[in-house]
Amino acid sequence: MNQINKKDRLDQLPDVKINDFEGPLDLLLHLIKDAEMDIYDIQISKITSQYLAYLHVSQELKLDIAGEYLVMAATLMRIKSKMLLPTEFSPETEGDENDDPRTDLVNQLIEYQKFQQAARQLKVQENERQAYYTREEAAVPKGMQLAHLAPGLTxxxxxxxxxxxxxxxxxxxxxxxxxxxxxxxxxxxxxxxxxxxxxxxxxxxxxxxxxxxxxxxxxxxxxxxxxxxxxxxxxxxxxxxxxxxxxxxxxxx
Structure with a gap:
């Protein structure tokens, strides 16, 4: 039975592993884009389930999982639990974005996206620069004579x-x-x-x-x-x- 469940989870997930990502934020961005979600309105329950599924599959495949992935898993569970709890209505806090438990995570993902974009631009510039060849400074040939130099001037x-x-x-x-x-x-x-x-x-x-x-x-x-x-x-x-x-x-x- 466990073997069947394991196979089902593998079939439901894309053919990627934890090792394919640079960190938990990279994995989260992949899941969000794959699910075609709005990064400002993450379906935290669905994303948490998918994220945990990746961790479980990786564990069953006996792949090493860095501690940062487990920390993110705990963060997602905490956000999910907060969103499931009923909140008291208060006119003073109505529409306050800071009450959304996803805010900090969204900000982290946006900043990470900026760094990814900057890294891609730098990579393009690096590839363009590698197409150039910089000639090394040439030494003055020995014995070269330059006309009209005063005695002593070299x-x-x-x-x-x-x-x-x-x-x-x-x-x-x-x-x-x-x-x-x-x-x-x-x-x-x-x-x-x-x-x-x-x-x-x-x-x-x-x-x-x-x-x-x-x-x-x-x-x-x-x-x-x-x-x-x-x-x-x-x-x-x-x-x-x-x-x-x-x-x-x-x-x-």
Missing amino acids: IEALQQAFQKVLVKQENAQPIHRTVTEDQLSIGDQTKLIKKILAHHPQGIAFEELFQQNYSIPKVVVTFMAMLELVKKKQLTFQQESELGSIKLFNLGD
Whole structure:
């Protein structure tokens, strides 16, 4: 007889087990959705019966049941018993939602739903991000020579100066900002650099060419424009002393 009852309960329940859920709230939400109930008006008697049926089947299948599932079972039984008890009518408490013993449970389920939705959105973003490949920072090739560097100035020193500018610009950006695509070109930045250097015949400090409102992409494009001018022998870098400030000088057209 017990074997028949066990089989009947298994046939009445969907083909899922306690192990398929992340916790008692997850199981409750599944039962509510499967029964097409309004989460704000849970048929607590029906849900409690279904919930307990899952626990009984899991026990008969000798599956481990976490204590939190048993705590929820006790909570459902308590709510069910309160709803079965007659309540005294009071004009002062008429329509008071706090008298509904399901209120706390409904609030928990709604909050859990919000976390589930947020987790799904984060998962989508994670999958989208995995479709991108971030190239690792490339080291400066050994033995590389850059024209028009003053004696003592190395590629590494120039690279360090650029990294300092990047950090400074990143720290200067507001925490909350709207991301927009800058319409940049190396050609435009080379013209701007040549115009600035034309007004500074005595040279200008490397970091002064990066204005405070420059975005990170604009900083990168500006640096590439500098290297392009060096390549064309229209600009040179100089460093008066080791670890000293790097200056840019115009070499003419």
